[in-house]
Amino acid sequence: MTPRMQQISQLDRVIHEPARLAIMLILGGAGDADFLYLQREGGFTQGNLSGHLAKLEEAGYVEIEKKFKGKVPLTVCSLTGKGRTAFAEYSNRMLGLLQSNGACGSPRP
Amino acid sequence: MKNSAIPIASPGRRAASYWFVDGLPDILLGMTLLIFGGVGLWWGIHLSKSATQPDFFLIAAGVLLLYWKERGILDFLKSRLTYPRSGYVRPPEDLSEIGLPNTLTALSLKPWPPSDENVTHFRTRTVLVVFWWCLLLCRDSRWNRWFTLLATPALAVALYAWNRNSEHPYRWWSTLILALTGPTLLLTEAPLPVQPLLMPLLAGVWLVAQGACTLVGYLRANPYPRTQEGVSA
Numbered sequence: 001m002t003p004r005m006q007q008i009s010q011l012d013r014v015i016h017e018p019a020r021l022a023i024m025l026i027l028g029g030a031g032d033a034d035f036l037y038l039q040r041e042g043g044f045t046q047g048n049l050s051g052h053l054a055k056l057e058e059a060g061y062v063e064i065e066k067k068f069k070g071k072v073p074l075t076v077c078s079l080t081g082k083g084r085t086a087f088a089e090y091s092n093r094m095l096g097l098l099q100s101n102g103a104c105g106s107p108r109p
Numbered sequence: 110m111k112n113s114a115i116p117i118a119s120p121g122r123r124a125a126s127y128w129f130v131d132g133l134p135d136i137l138l139g140m141t142l143l144i145f146g147g148v149g150l151w152w153g154i155h156l157s158k159s160a161t162q163p164d165f166f167l168i169a170a171g172v173l174l175l176y177w178k179e180r181g182i183l184d185f186l187k188s189r190l191t192y193p194r195s196g197y198v199r200p201p202e203d204l205s206e207i208g209l210p211n212t213l214t215a216l217s218l219k220p221w222p223p224s225d226e227n228v229t230h231f232r233t234r235t236v237l238v239v240f241w242w243c244l245l246l247c248r249d250s251r252w253n254r255w256f257t258l259l260a261t262p263a264l265a266v267a268l269y270a271w272n273r274n275s276e277h278p279y280r281w282w283s284t285l286i287l288a289l290t291g292p293t294l295l296l297t298e299a300p301l302p303v304q305p306l307l308m309p310l311l312a313g314v315w316l317v318a319q320g321a322c323t324l325v326g327y328l329r330a331n332p333y334p335r336t337q338e339g340v341s342a
Contacts, residue, residue: 025120026120026124028120028121029119029120029121029122029123029124029226029227030120030121030123030124030198030199030227031124031198031199031227032197032198032199033124033196033197033198033199034192034196034197034198035196036192036195036196036197036334037127037195037196037197037198038196039196040195040196041120041123041196069184069187069188069192069197070185070188070189071188071189072188072189072192072193074192074197076197
């Protein structure tokens with residue numbers, strides 16, 4: 001196995017799935033966000049988002065907290081420290097792969 | 110989700126612009142200017158005109174109160190109006206408060222890790238700009254008429270240009286209306302007590318009108334959900 005293939009195989013599969021990557025990106029940029037915001041921002045269905053959040057929570061990347069704002073119940077999600085580290089590692093690995101392939105410059109015709 | 114006029118790709122900037130999606134920050138700032146400007150006007154008309162001008166101090170008190178309580182008031186209103194309809198996201202930090210950007214790494218094809226972008230420039234680029242323009246006009250009533258002529262278009266240009274690439278851009282035609290109201294009002298003879306407060310009252314009306322339009326658009330685009338969301342995770 002070439003080193004590049006080895007790097008690809010080491011990518012975090014929990015994050016690599018597009019829907020979960022979108023959730024990590026949104027939470028990475030926003031901080032905390034509730035279920036409804038994530039659903040609308042990412043274009044998820046309720047069940048789909050619920051399933052992906054469960055996987056991220058299981059991996060310890062996302063913390064889900066039930067709280068209230070005024071009298072409104074909110075299911076607030078946020079990245080954990082482990083999740084931030086994993087996301088940073090994933091980003092660096094992916095960037096390294098793309099840069100080594102010359103994919104970070106101008107788009108090819 | 111209906112958002113600001115300029116599409117923002119970055120999740121952090123989208124989260125920051127979400128704070129303005131319902132127009133409530135504009136309405137609150139506009140109402141502050143109108144209330145405190147109105148009290149100043151009432152003071153000028155009904156109470157004795159002392160050597161010290163109460164107008165400026167009242168506007169300053171209003172802006173300080175806004176700085177102090179803005180987040181709490183908006184959070185209270187948003188928790189009843191916005192969050193049940195389109196969800197909650199952490200309110201943006203003020204850039205001046207967080208200082209240097211932290212090193213949160215997100216997926217980006219840039220050679221450096223992007224900073225946390227969920228920050229707002231609203232206080233420095235809108236609240237303070239309006240405040241300093243009002244301060245200019247409240248200081249010396251002899252110049253009010255001509256200052257209004259020049260300052261209203263200048264305020265409109267400043268608000269448009271400085272916020273153009275921010276999380277809360279103003280539409281060009283909206284700022285054009287503000288720019289034209291100053292010279293238009295100059296053609297009408299405003300009573301003397303009104304003149305020092307023309308700018309804060311104008312800015313207040315403009316902000317409330319702008320926020321109200323945004324709020325109506327938001328309420329139409331985001332009806333109240335029939336069932337409460339829930340996560341099974």
